[in-house]
Amino acid sequence: MxxxxxxxxxxxxxxxxxxxxxxxxxxxxxxxxxxxxxxxxxxxxxxxxxxxxxxxxxxxxxxxxxxxxxxxxxxxxxxxxxxxxxxxxxxxxxxxxxxxxxxxxxxxxxxxxxxxxxxxxxxxxxxxxxxxxxxxxxxPRAWLLLGALGVALLLVSLLVADRLARTFVRSTVDLAAVSHRLGRGELAARADTSAPGELGVVATALNGLAGRIDGLLREERETIADLSHRVRTPLTSLKMEADALGDPEAAERIGARVDAVNRVVTDVIHQARRRGDPPAVADAAEVVTDRVAFWAVLAEDTERDLTVDVAAGPLPVALPRTDLEACVDALLGNVFAHTPHGTAFRVALAARPAGAVLTVEDAGPGLPGGDALLRGVSGSGSSGLGLDIVRRAAERTGGTVRFDRAGTGGLRVVVELLGPR
Missing domain, CATH: 3.30.450 (Beta-Lactamase)
Known part of the structure; x- marks a missing residue:
């Protein structure tokens, strides 16, 4: 411009x-x-x-x-x-x-x-x-003076135009920067409404839109929090009735299901609250190394061969540490939940120019029928939220999740995690 x-x-x-x-x-x-x-x-x-x-x-x-x-x-x-x-x-x-x-x-x-x-x-x-x-x-001398006068006037006009253009361009760039910040979830970002002319009108409209979005998200979080209280009350009653059953095995089974629903409700509340928070950054190399070390004990107990290939950090990704830990735990938990004892698996983290790629593959029977990313769809009676957590974590960074068949015949999950922008 x-x-x-x-x-x-x-x-x-x-x-x-x-x-x-x-x-x-x-x-x-x-x-x-x-x-x-x-x-x-x-x-x-x-x-x-x-x-x-x-x-x-x-x-x-x-x-x-x-x-x-x-x-x-x-x-x-x-x-x-x-x-x-x-x-x-x-x-x-x-x-x-x-x-x-x-x-x-x-x-x-x-x-x-x-x-x-x-x-x-x-x-x-x-x-x-x-x-x-x-x-x-x-x-010739008069013409030279006229030419110099013309060049001087042209330079002065260009200087004045450049100053004016800088004002317009700076305001436009500021508007674009605020738009990008809002797109990244920084809902507190606001544009300068003192921009000249129509740009000031656009800045005011953008600020109004940002305020409206922030208000809607706040209302959504409050609604979900209220809903959680309404849901937890009957769940607590159901858990107490399950504990009062004469059959200990049935009581334990029902209690486990109630606890699973409670975890789902808690996860939904946490996701809603984080939606309005500013974007955070986590070191993928550090988090993956920590979580693999945690699950390595269970792998040893279940006689599973574990191969780890983590690139040297830091590998920053646009995700809070708790969310990245939940993503890694969901991937590794699915390996233990859906493969027989003794099944080998591999965890790899590779660096990419735009972030990192996390790969978890096993030598098990592969992906069960249906879409494991859909809530409530699972072949083992779980809620199906494990891989849904992985998907949401990847999409929050702007990345993707891909399912392939591993070379050993099992499931390979490739999670693309983008870095902060």
Whole structure:
């Protein structure tokens, strides 16, 4: 935008300067020529009195003196001779001998002739020649000054336009930056409403939109918190009734299901609360190393071979540490939940220019039927929220989750986690 404004101002200013300076330059040239012709005419007219009355010998001496002191070539045609500066008999001179005084353009300049009636003989002709150089005396310097003035005016206009363009561009860039911050979840970001013109209106509208979104999220969190209290009350009653059952096995099974629902409700509340929080950053290398070390004890107890390949950190990703830990725990927990004892698995974390890629693969039976990312869909009676947690964690960073068949025949889960922007 700034470049376009400068180009527009440069083009407009150039057109205005051309329309103003070109006629002015031509006027300067004409004025200089008229001034030179006028001065030559005055000099020629000043000679008419003594040319008309002076005798031939004195006239020759006077004409030589005038020619030597004048800036122009001065000649007098009398009795077929040329006194003063050498000159040929031009048509204007011939015409002047008949009594007609005038001036006209000739090769190399301009000729001015005056007819003078002498008292002792035929008509004499005073000729003054103004060369092209004398006609244009001072014109190049004047044109140079006009050109310098034009360049100076153009530079001043570009400087003023650049200052104005910077103001508009800065306001536009600030608006874009605020929009990106809002897109990353920084709902406290606000645009400067003092921006000029329509940009200030856009900034005000953007701030209103951000405030509305923030208010809606706050209402959503309050609604979910209220819903959680309403749900937990009957769940607590159900847990107490389960504990009162005479069958300990059934009581334990129902209690486990109630605890699972409680965990789901808690997870939903936490997700809703984090939705309005500013984005956090976690070191993926550190978190994956810690969680793998935690699960390695269970892997050893269940006789599972564990292969770990974690790239050197830090590997920052745009996710809170608790969410990243929950993501890793969900992936590793699924390995233990859906594969037989003794099944080997591998955990790898690779660095990428935009973040990191976490890969968990096992040698088990593979992905069960259905979409494991959907709530409530699982082949082992779980809530199915494990891989849904993984998906939400990846999407929160702007990444993706991909399911493949591992080389060992089991499931490979590849989680792309993008870094902070």
């Amino acid at each position: 700034r470049r376009r404004v400068l180009l527009l101002v440069a083009a407009t200013t150039t057109l205005v300067l051309v329309a103003f300076l070109v006629p002015l330059a031509l006027l300067v040239k004409n004025v200089a020529a008229d001034r030179a012709v006028q001065r030559a005419t005055v000099e020629a007219q000043a000679m008419t009195s003594f040319v008309a009355t002076t005798d031939r010998q004195a006239l020759a001496a006077s004409v030589r003196e005038v020619d030597s002191s004048s800036a122009y070539d001065v000649s007098v045609f009398v009795d077929g001779e040329v006194l003063g500066a050498p000159a040929s008999r031009s048509p204007l001179v011939t015409l002047a001998e008949s009594g007609v005084s005038q001036s006209g353009a000739v090769a190399g300049g301009r000729e001015i002739v005056f007819a003078v009636d002498r008292s002792d003989g035929p008509t004499a002709v005073i000729r003054t020649f103004v060369s092209d150089t004398e006609l244009a005396a001072g014109v």
